Amino acid sequence: MNFIKNILFVIGDLKKEFFKVLSFHLIHSFLISSSSGILVAVLWELLKPTPDKKFIYILIILLAVFLIVQLFISSLSYKKSSKFTFLVSQELRMKLGIHIYKLSLGSLKEKHSSYYSSCLLQDVRIFENFFSHSIPNIISGVFSVFFILIFLYFLDYRLAFILTLGIFLIVPFIYFANLIVMYFGKKHIEAKEEMSRHFLEYCEGMKYLKSFNYIHKKYIDLEKILKDFKSKSFKLEMFPGPLILLSFIFCELAFLFMILYALKYFEDKTLSITFLMSFLIIGYRLLEPIKVFLVDFLELKYMNNAIIRIKELLELQTIKVRKSNKEIKNYEISFENVSFSYKNKEVLKNISLTFPCNNISALVGLSGEGKTTILSLIARFWDIDKGEIKIGGKNIKEIPLESLYSSISQVFQEVYLFDDTIYNNIKIAKENATEKEIVEACKKANCLQFIEKLEKGFETKVGEKGVNLSGGEKQRISIARAFLKDAPILLLDEATSSLDSINEYFIQESIYKLTKNKTVIIIAHKLKILKGIENIYVLHNKELVQRGSFEVLSKSEGLFKELLSYQDRSLNWEIS
Ligand SMILES: Nc1ncnc2c1ncn2[C@@H]1O[C@H](COP(=O)(O)OP(=O)(O)OP(=O)(O)O)[C@@H](O)[C@H]1O
Numbered sequence: 001m002n003f004i005k006n007i008l009f010v011i012g013d014l015k016k017e018f019f020k021v022l023s024f025h026l027i028h029s030f031l032i033s034s035s036s037g038i039l040v041a042v043l044w045e046l047l048k049p050t051p052d053k054k055f056i057y058i059l060i061i062l063l064a065v066f067l068i069v070q071l072f073i074s075s076l077s078y079k080k081s082s083k084f085t086f087l088v089s090q091e092l093r094m095k096l097g098i099h100i101y102k103l104s105l106g107s108l109k110e111k112h113s114s115y116y117s118s119c120l121l122q123d124v125r126i127f128e129n130f131f132s133h134s135i136p137n138i139i140s141g142v143f144s145v146f147f148i149l150i151f152l153y154f155l156d157y158r159l160a161f162i163l164t165l166g167i168f169l170i171v172p173f174i175y176f177a178n179l180i181v182m183y184f185g186k187k188h189i190e191a192k193e194e195m196s197r198h199f200l201e202y203c204e205g206m207k208y209l210k211s212f213n214y215i216h217k218k219y220i221d222l223e224k225i226l227k228d229f230k231s232k233s234f235k236l237e238m239f240p241g242p243l244i245l246l247s248f249i250f251c252e253l254a255f256l257f258m259i260l261y262a263l264k265y266f267e268d269k270t271l272s273i274t275f276l277m278s279f280l281i282i283g284y285r286l287l288e289p290i291k292v293f294l295v296d297f298l299e300l301k302y303m304n305n306a307i308i309r310i311k312e313l314l315e316l317q318t319i320k321v322r323k324s325n326k327e328i329k330n331y332e333i334s335f336e337n338v339s340f341s342y343k344n345k346e347v348l349k350n351i352s353l354t355f356p357c358n359n360i361s362a363l364v365g366l367s368g369e370g371k372t373t374i375l376s377l378i379a380r381f382w383d384i385d386k387g388e389i390k391i392g393g394k395n396i397k398e399i400p401l402e403s404l405y406s407s408i409s410q411v412f413q414e415v416y417l418f419d420d421t422i423y424n425n426i427k428i429a430k431e432n433a434t435e436k437e438i439v440e441a442c443k444k445a446n447c448l449q450f451i452e453k454l455e456k457g458f459e460t461k462v463g464e465k466g467v468n469l470s471g472g473e474k475q476r477i478s479i480a481r482a483f484l485k486d487a488p489i490l491l492l493d494e495a496t497s498s499l500d501s502i503n504e505y506f507i508q509e510s511i512y513k514l515t516k517n518k519t520v521i522i523i524a525h526k527l528k529i530l531k532g533i534e535n536i537y538v539l540h541n542k543e544l545v546q547r548g549s550f551e552v553l554s555k556s557e558g559l560f561k562e563l564l565s566y567q568d569r570s571l572n573w574e575i576s
Pocket residue numbers: 109342343345347365366367368369370371372373374
């Protein structure tokens with residue numbers, strides 16, 4: 001009965017609408033069964049020695065009315081059912097979308113992005129198909145069988161009992177077919193996700209596959225995955241199939257068995273010809289909904305697998321915000337004995353540092369020392385294991401996410417652009433930004449010139465992940481976003497690494513202007529650009545090893561001076 005719980009879980013607050021749809025299907029199946037009753041009445045009248053023609057006409061008119069009402073209710077229940085289905089799937093997709101937004105990056109990264117897209121698209125689609133096609137069949141199957149059986153019991157309980165027995169005999173077959181669908185259905189859904197993941201990688205990584213001449217190997221992998229999917233699809237269809245066929249055969253056998261008994265009772269004179277004929281007609285009508293039910297009931301089990309995955313996604317840990325009455329006094333950021341690990345890999349150990357407001361601070365260290373991690377922790381992409389991170393004296397775990405995100409502008413190492421126009425890509429930083437503000441931000445980020453040179457200017461589509469733009473152009477757009485957002489905290493992670501020297505110079509100037517009343521943290525591998533910065537933190541081996549101004553650090557013995565000297569040496573390096 002887990003599947004009922006699962007269905008109710010997915011339906012959520014729409015239970016009332018669901019029961020309305022159910023009641024329409026119920027009325028519909030009642031009408032279908034009742035029309036069989038009218039047919040029997042016609043038959044009874046016809047088999048009388050002197051049939052009452054007038055009564056037969058009345059019955060036929062009644063039957064016609066029933067059929068019209070049935071048609072009306074059927075189209076109404078179809079409409080209600082479709083409306084309900086698309087409402088549930090829309091709500092479900094929105095619920096999943098919001099849930100994904102609330103996940104910490106740690107939870108989010110536990111699964112491949114194809115998992116989320118297959119949950120949102122394919123699994124919800126399975127659910128959609130089930131609700132729009134299978135639920136009506138299952139409900140009308142169950143209720144039609146129920147109503148017809150009641151009617152048959154009124155006619156002759158002995159024959160009705162034989163048919164009931166026949167129906168119960170198929171239960172073990174359904175049970176085993178269900179187990180098979182549960183098992184192979186799960187594997188099938190997983191294989192589908194695996195296939196979409198590989199296709200995605202195959203397309204996205206094409207540039208690298210070509211440059212490393214690796215396409216052939218990747219194609220063989222893809223072929224294997226496609227074969228695996230084919231085999232799982234085949235198993236899903238083939239293994240439960242014979243059991244369902246056997247169930248059909250058992251139903252037909254039960255019907256034949258019933259005929260044998262009916263003939264026996266007829267010979268015994270305990271069954272009249274009228275009842276015998278009625279049983280033959282209506283009893284046979286019982287088989288149709290049973291068959292439809294059997295096929296669609298398996299769909300239910302397949303859908304159950306999809307719901308289990310949807311539930312799994314909804315159970316992934318979201319970021320929690322603790323209640324607090326404390327106000328943010330300013331935008332100073334402080335780390336107090338912070339330790340952090342990615343799963344089991346410790347990256348930061350007992351780090352304590354302060355990034356003062358109205359000031360620029362910098363993080364320096366070798367590659368992989370945890371600089372980007374520190375910026376991610378400020379934005380609460382992950383939660384720390386130990387210690388406290390505070391903004392203006394308030395623990396970030398107590399700051400509502402919306403307000404935390406709106407306080408931070410971030411320029412990431414990797415720029416992500418949406419497959420939209422340049423204008424809309426910049427505007428994501430400030431929903432209600434005016435055109436003037438966007439142009440101003442572009443001027444500061446030194447990207448107005450290149451945008452205006454494009455044929456469609458701001459309306460140019462950047463392509464998937466910004467493929468139509470160069471690395472430097474993408475980076476400037478991402479800087480323009482930060483200027484536009486104008487948040488009190490600015491986090492710059494190698495923000496100018498893809499730029500030529502001229503652009504880098506002008507943007508740095510803009511950044512320095514921007515930082516007057518902000519808390520700015522810069523990560524830069526080119527240490528020379530940190531000249532004049534008072535707060536530089538040097539990380540090494542998970543710990544903070546040096547702190548101080550550029551002037552002091554460049555003269556003191558330590559990692560900073562060593563890094564600086566290597567940079568000087570690399571500048572003087574030449575191909576001999
Ligand atoms: N999502 C993640 N899951 C697991 N480990 C991660 C993850 N992100 C980063 N790491 C690891 O954490 C360590 C610190 O990474 P981080 O990106 O913070 O370093 P960084 O100092 O910014 O490096 P770089 O200067 O090369 O950008 C690295 O060893 C990296 O492999």
